[in-house]
Amino acid sequence: PDFTLPDVNGKPVHLTDCLRDGAVVLSFYRGGWCPYCNLELQALADAWPDIRGLGATLLAIAPEKPDHGRETAARHALPFPVLWDEANRVARAYGLVFSLPESLRPVYAALGIDLPAWNGENSFELPMPATFVVGEDGRILDGFVSVDYTRRMEPARVIEVLKNRRK
Numbered sequence: 001p002d003f004t005l006p007d008v009n010g011k012p013v014h015l016t017d018c019l020r021d022g023a024v025v026l027s028f029y030r031g032g033w034c035p036y037c038n039l040e041l042q043a044l045a046d047a048w049p050d051i052r053g054l055g056a057t058l059l060a061i062a063p064e065k066p067d068h069g070r071e072t073a074a075r076h077a078l079p080f081p082v083l084w085d086e087a088n089r090v091a092r093a094y095g096l097v098f099s100l101p102e103s104l105r106p107v108y109a110a111l112g113i114d115l116p117a118w119n120g121e122n123s124f125e126l127p128m129p130a131t132f133v134v135g136e137d138g139r140i141l142d143g144f145v146s147v148d149y150t151r152r153m154e155p156a157r158v159i160e161v162l163k164n165r166r167k
Contacts, residue, residue, distance in 0.1 A: 005083040008069035022055035031064040032072030047155035054162040091127035
């Protein structure tokens with residue numbers, strides 16, 4: 001689905017506009033508090049020259065408030081936009097949203113992860129980590145979603161899909 005989301009500085013980013021310039025890689029992540037998300041974002045930043053060289057844009061999308069998104073982007077020197085998906089509106093449209101079970105909420109709190117403060121709302125909803133490679137025509141060329149938040153699409157796979165779309 002098409003969307004418009006603000007980046008961490010409040011500038012609107014339209015998927016349709018990005019697709020005019022080439023393919024788009026969408027990376028939905030849980031938040032900068034998640035070590036696996038941080039590893040994935042760093043790997044995508046490292047792969048950015050290849051992704052951009054293949055004419056693609058990458059958009060990182062999370063429900064974390066813009067101040068946290070800015071911190072995440074700065075910590076990893078992310079060369080691509082980080083977008084604020086307030087209340088998981090776009091993640092919901094992509095079928096990625098789940099509610100953190102009541103039983104896990106105290107565990108997160110004990111780890112210092114205050115989701116209501118981090119995301120600015122009390123739903124305890126998160127996106128499943130997911131990556132979609134979207135072709136210029138708006139069709140999803142490849143995607144990866146897993147309920148296991150430790151599993152992600154490898155940047156090498158993203159690059160492979162981007163290379164193969166030109167054949």
